[in-house]
Amino acid sequence: MHFSPDGLAAFRKFLKSEFSEENVEFWLACEDFKKTKSSTKIAAKAQKIYADFIEADAPKEINIDFHTRNHISQNISEPTLSCFDDAQRLIYSLMAKDCFPRFLRSKEYKELAEKQENRNERRWLPFL
Template identity: 70%
Template sequence: ICCFYRSPATEAMAWSENMDTLLANQAGLDAFRTFLKSEFSEENVEFWLACEDFKKTESAEKIASKAKIIYSEFIVADAPKEINIDFSTRDLISKNIAEPTTKCFDEAQKLIYSLMAKDSFPRFLKSEIYKKLVNSQQVGNHKKWLPFL
C-alpha cells in the first residue's frame, strides 16, 4: 500500500503548481489541450509537444524529415497550424532548416512555452474545464470531461 496516492482531484490541483507539472501528466495535458481548442490556440501545445519529440530524434535522416514536417506544419507563413512567433525567430528557423539540428526550434519553443505559461495557463486555471476537474473525481477517466476528444 503506497502512501503517496493522490486522489484525482488532488492530482488536478497539483497541475496549478506550474505548467511543467501539467504538461508531464497525460490527463493534465489532455485537459489543457481541450481548453486550448476551445480558445482556438491548440497549435501552441501541439508545436511544443512536436519539439519535445523532435529533440529526442537521433538519426540525421529523421532529424531532417521531422524538421521539414514541423516547419511546414507550424512555422512557414500560412502553415495549417501556424504559431505566433516574431519575424526574427521565424527567419532564423528558415535559415537553419537547410541543415537542421535538434536545436533548430529551441528559440521558437521557448517563445511558445512562455506564451502558454504567461497567457493560456493562467486562463486555463480559471476555466470551467479546470474547475470541473478539481471538483470532480473523474481525472482518471478523463474521456468523460473532454468534449473535444
C-alpha cells in the same frame, strides 16, 4: 516540463476552445523532435514541424516574431536538434503567461480539479 495525461487533455481541450491548440502541439512536437537520434529522421521531422507550424500560412501556424521565424527558415535546410529552441521558448512563455492562467480559471480546469479531488490525486497539473 512534465505533463500528466489528464492535465494535458484538459489543457488541450481548453486551448482548442480558444483556437490556440497549435501552441501545445508545437511544444510537444519539439519535445519529441529533440529525442530523435537518426540524422535522416531529424531532417524529416524538422521539415514536418516547419511545414505544420513555422512557414507562412502553415496549417497550425504559431505566433512567433519575424526574427525567430526568419532564423528557422534560413537554417531549416540543415536542421539541428536545437533549431526550434528559440521558438519553443517563446511559445512556452506565451502559454505560461497567457494561456495557462486563463486555463486555471476555466471550466476544463474546474472539471479536472473535481475529478482529481474525487480520486484524491494531487500530481496532475500539466505545468509544474
